[in-house]
Amino acid sequence: MPTDELLVVDDLNVAYGESKVLFDVSIHIRANEIVSCVGRNGAGKSTLLKTIGGFIKPTTGSIMFANTSLVGIKSYNIAKMGLKYIPQDKKVFSDLTVRENLELGSYATQDYNWDKVTEYFPKLKSLMERKAGYLSGGERQMLMIGRALLGDPQVLLVDEPTEGLAPSIVTQLQNVFLELSKKTALVIVEQNLSLVSAISERVYAVKEGRVVHEISDESDIKSNVCEQFL
Amino acid sequence: MDTQLLISGVIFGLSIGSVFFLLAIGLSLCFGLMRIISLDQLLYYAIGAYITYALFRSTGSVWIGVLGGMVISGLVAFGVERFIFLRIYERDITFTMIASFGILIAGVGAIKYVWGLAPLPVPSPIGAMATILGTEIPVYRLVVIVISILVYVGIWAFLNKTITGKAIRAGIEDIEHVEGLGINVYKLFTTTFIIAGVLSGLAGGLHAPLIMVDPQMGLEVLPFVFMVVIIGGLGSIKGTLVSAFIVGQVISLGAIIYGPLAQMAPFAIMLLILLIKPTGLYGSKLLKR
Numbered sequence: 439m440p441t442d443e444l445l446v447v448d449d450l451n452v453a454y455g456e457s458k459v460l461f462d463v464s465i466h467i468r469a470n471e472i473v474s475c476v477g478r479n480g481a482g483k484s485t486l487l488k489t490i491g492g493f494i495k496p497t498t499g500s501i502m503f504a505n506t507s508l509v510g511i512k513s514y515n516i517a518k519m520g521l522k523y524i525p526q527d528k529k530v531f532s533d534l535t536v537r538e539n540l541e542l543g544s545y546a547t548q549d550y551n552w553d554k555v556t557e558y559f560p561k562l563k564s565l566m567e568r569k570a571g572y573l574s575g576g577e578r579q580m581l582m583i584g585r586a587l588l589g590d591p592q593v594l595l596v597d598e599p600t601e602g603l604a605p606s607i608v609t610q611l612q613n614v615f616l617e618l619s620k621k622t623a624l625v626i627v628e629q630n631l632s633l634v635s636a637i638s639e640r641v642y643a644v645k646e647g648r649v650v651h652e653i654s655d656e657s658d659i660k661s662n663v664c665e666q667f668l
Numbered sequence: 669m670d671t672q673l674l675i676s677g678v679i680f681g682l683s684i685g686s687v688f689f690l691l692a693i694g695l696s697l698c699f700g701l702m703r704i705i706s707l708d709q710l711l712y713y714a715i716g717a718y719i720t721y722a723l724f725r726s727t728g729s730v731w732i733g734v735l736g737g738m739v740i741s742g743l744v745a746f747g748v749e750r751f752i753f754l755r756i757y758e759r760d761i762t763f764t765m766i767a768s769f770g771i772l773i774a775g776v777g778a779i780k781y782v783w784g785l786a787p788l789p790v791p792s793p794i795g796a797m798a799t800i801l802g803t804e805i806p807v808y809r810l811v812v813i814v815i816s817i818l819v820y821v822g823i824w825a826f827l828n829k830t831i832t833g834k835a836i837r838a839g840i841e842d843i844e845h846v847e848g849l850g851i852n853v854y855k856l857f858t859t860t861f862i863i864a865g866v867l868s869g870l871a872g873g874l875h876a877p878l879i880m881v882d883p884q885m886g887l888e889v890l891p892f893v894f895m896v897v898i899i900g901g902l903g904s905i906k907g908t909l910v911s912a913f914i915v916g917q918v919i920s921l922g923a924i925i926y927g928p929l930a931q932m933a934p935f936a937i938m939l940l941i942l943l944i945k946p947t948g949l950y951g952s953k954l955l956k957r
Binding site for chain 2: 538539
């Protein structure tokens, strides 16, 4: 195993009650790397991200982040350690303004430098006083990613970021992810293969709760080899 | 209806509604944020009233008693949250509700052991009367109404102007997303629980001079407080205030029109409102766990 691993998941098993969802899943992520997880709905991709983020307790296996075990650590502490999970539901705090949403993003880490957020998403500048419930799907996604950036996380776990978004927003997010990877590692669960092929350095194919393939060859990723796993 | 009777009925309803508001706000916040039905708030209400009685007996001041009641209720609420609820937040809502009912019943037993079964009197700290449109109204009832409105303003400011309050509002929408931002939600739970306990204690202390203090007083107001929370909409402070005043008026004016209406009419109003708006007057469809 290379020594520059930032996040190492080893033999992870997860169950919802009696129903087993993940089987001996092992993945690894290096600093400033974009890794995608592809697979059909219900394959266990989101469960994998949620488990890494501390929202689900694994039955067995290990999750090491910067040489610290994350198993048993509360999700808010994992987020504070620099590993943030961005869920796929695009649920912002709709009763709060964009500014208040960002304030909450700054609260735990006391990082109030919002310039880095508006640098990636300039549109948010003009929406600061708008209630988040009135934002479009794309604007919500920008806000969710933006508030997760506060505190300079080392890893972002992004769950289906482009689902239901207009192509122009997807292109914008693609550029943002590439820009972000200069400072942060990204683990992205995604079904949009053109995005996956455009940004990923490695791809894990997940099927029925198992990692069935790891694609690290750039030409394989670009040639949409992943399509067979959807 | 006699105008004087109507005015005194309205003021009576507003003052009863004020007590219900102070008591219901804790239940509403606890459900909104932690998804627990905190029946033990009714214990802190009784504790507030009994401490008011006890401190009045020792100091001669009802106001010192009310303040002491708030402090002791807040401390008991803090202890209960730390030693019991913190261990069971993850459990099913029925589990936490039964646990809170157990705490209430155990607390009522402790009150009976310390103060006995007989109802105890607390005098009104303000004996003066005010005249409104020719009707004499006890000033104390007006003070209770003003205090509840001040509490509403204070809670509104806390939830809208402080970062902890904003985190609580966000948590009412989606607690998992708040955790995802690195915010320790258990600190929010504790803060909310203490606020709820202090306000329940305040409700008991303010209500004590208007009723006889007795061990069952929490259980006696239980159905009305539930109604207030449900009519107002779970997790809504504004809804809790509005519905508390509605329930207070229905009880008060209902009793003037026909005695048994005081008990029955609030239920009829609740059913009517829920038929029209199942989430309550200001309830959010966004609440989820």
